[in-house]
Amino acid sequence: MTPHENRNRAWVSTRKGLFEFAVGTNAKNAWSTNRSDFLGEPVTATLHDVRDGSLYAALNLGHFGVKLHRRDAGSASWKEIAVPAYPPQPESANRQLPWKLGLIWTLAAGGADEPGVIWAGTTPGGLFRSRNRGETWELIRPLWDAPGREEWFGGGFDTPGIHSICVDPRDSRRVLVGISCGGVWVTRDGGDTWVLSAKGMRADYMPPEKAEEGAGQDPHRIAQCHAAPDTLWCQHHGGMWKSVNGGALWDEIKNVPVSNFGFAVASHPADADTAWFVPAVADQKRIPVDAALAVTRTRDGGKTFDVLRTGLPQAHCYDLVYRHGLEVANDGRTLIMGSTTGGLWGSSNAGDTWQTISTNMPPIYAVSF
Amino acid sequence: MYQAILTAAANETIFAIYFFVCCVLCKISKEFAIAKLIFTQQLTRFTDAPEVETTATVLRAGLEAAFDLNPLLRGYVLDEQGHLRKHVVIFVDGVRVRDHERVMLDVPLSSNSTVHILQALSGG
Structure with missing residues (x-):
């Protein structure tokens, strides 16, 4: 079982609905919209569970809270299912951080050997697991109760949030999560115990004496190589990092072209040396360098990078690609990328050239295959 | 005279029943306030x-x-x-x-x- 087995369709989660696309297979075969759902509503994350073909869509309604819907394989309609819910907040807990679901930031399928298991990363920092396709959820208390969680803080949102969940294809009990801001945490026993695993990362936005503390790190996005799961790529707030040992140690990727600031990263599913990033100027100027959109790609493990621009706007472009705005299909060649200003591009040749799918989508939160 | 006494007693009984019914209705209406x-x-x-x-x-x-x-x-x-x-x-x-x-x-x-x-x- 490989991730994203179905590369014929892609889903785009936006500020104003969920859009399904038929994937273009070459430069002449344009991507086209198949259907739209939840029009007008913010869709923060979508998961295509290749194990059973079901789709999950997380909504964040402006007035009425976070909702979760599932569309089963072969069905045309969605069913509203349970959302992850935080347990009753004890009086002794920090009242500044309400135990209330703020956002489903990411959804991930469990391993091939645990059908029905779905993980959800949320704000204000809770990791949830469902064992029954989203009918009920449990907060992973050992991580929520981990010593030092009070050191986590908001990055992008007012409260901490889990945006990356990597389930090891070799062993479903090994799960790595990325938190903005709370560093990287790893469990090897299905969530019973957790270890902070951000050694090597550096947070230049912290006081010098705290810059290397793991729980203060802001990994914007972490992507795992499916064929070599110990290889992890991270676009961090302060640069780009890579681990070849499952997160035990992170090495900074230096001397990168264009910029080392950005949000998104995608890992080739089979080639551990290949990954894509989408650079922006800097924290304080979140636009493409020289207002020209570029994707950077390494094919030698981060030693060198190609700068890919063909087909991407190269003048007066102010598109920013968020954490979940870049994804690669299981063929390692089909890419989709969406921006906060509604730009959407696809590539059928690993990013060498890009097709403009749309320039007027709603703000794009996430893309997936 | 007996008739007057009986009439008065009957009136008091009727009044008592009326009063009781009113109380019950009032209580019911409170319990079923919509x-x-x-x-x-x-x-x-x-x-x-x-x-x-x-x-x-x-x-x-x-x-x-x-x-x-x-x-x-x-x-x-x-x-x-x-x-x-x-x-x-x-x-x-x-x-x-x-x-x-x-x-x-x-x-x-x-x-x-x-x-x-x-x-x-x-x-x-």
């Missing part, structure tokens, strides 16, 4: 939110009566801590539920109260 809950029709985009009549005498109990009819509705109005959602507003007889009342939902409902559950402009 408050009406009206949900914003914006909710019908997502789930059923019919108008609900309830004998509840406190706001939270009134809402529970509506949730009994449609359990999905709870998550649209309250968060998982049982508090009124940040961007939902409730008026009871024209008075906005505010501050700690949004947590406790202990606002009394009286006979013929009208409760409006609306979306706050703050949420969008």
